[in-house]
Amino acid sequence: MAADNGGAQPLSLAVHSLPAPDLAAAQRQRHGRLKMLLVLLVCAAPVIASYFTYYVIRPQGRTNHGVLIEPQRPLPTAHALPLADLQGAPVDPATLQGQWLLVVVAGGACDALCERQLYLQRQLREALGREKDRLDRVWLIDDAAPPRPDLLPALQGATVLRAPREALAGWLQPAAGEPLGAHFYIVDPMGHWMMRMPAPSEPARIKRDLDKLMRGSAGWDQPGR
Secondary structure, three states: OOOOOOOOOOOOOOOOOOOOOOHHHHHHHHHHHHHHHHHHHHHHHHHHHHHHHHHHOOOOOOOOOOEEEEEEEEOOOOOOOOEEOOOOOEEOHHHHOOOEEEEEEEOOOOOHHHHHHHHHHHHHHHHOHHHHHHEEEEEEEOOOOOOOHHHHHHHOOOEEEEOOHHHHHOOOOOOOOOOHHHOOEEEOOOOEEEEEOOOOOOHHHHHHHHHHHHHHOOOOOOOOO
16 A cells, blocks of 8 residues: 655754843842942941041031141051060051050150140040040150159050151151140051141140041941950
């Protein structure tokens, strides 16, 4: 019997398009990246806002007592600023980071100006109340003279270090015509010298500047190193 081919259909070749990319997966990836960026911005926002407000926005009625240092001067390395404790052991400047510093510079004999600065330094820190643990008192002795023994009890809790005067002058700088010891120098927790108090300093106005700094950095600075 002859085969019936009447219903056979011719073969045809069909070209199928490639699968479409997974648009949903790409969108999820983009959303993930955006979320990560938002999280980073939220974490960094307090630091950015406080520094932007303090250093960039300059209303005409600004009442800072201290002189802002621009650009800020980072804490030198141990090679550029060889510090030592009172026993002569070397101290890495990096160990000073992590706290606000209120710095006095004077020789070990500590004249009347030095004594006044050290007294005010202690009173200003105490006046910060519950914020005082965010500020360290630092006396940098810029000569080889031993510190006056009668001052040592009042220096409890302060950091007292020796530093060569020439090395200090490469980091801290007084106002024109003033000696290095005429000012308070304020260093932020990242180790940047950022403010110098004019001479003679007015304690109440220094206190107001310190209060501003404590408020402005409250979101990112914590007591202790």
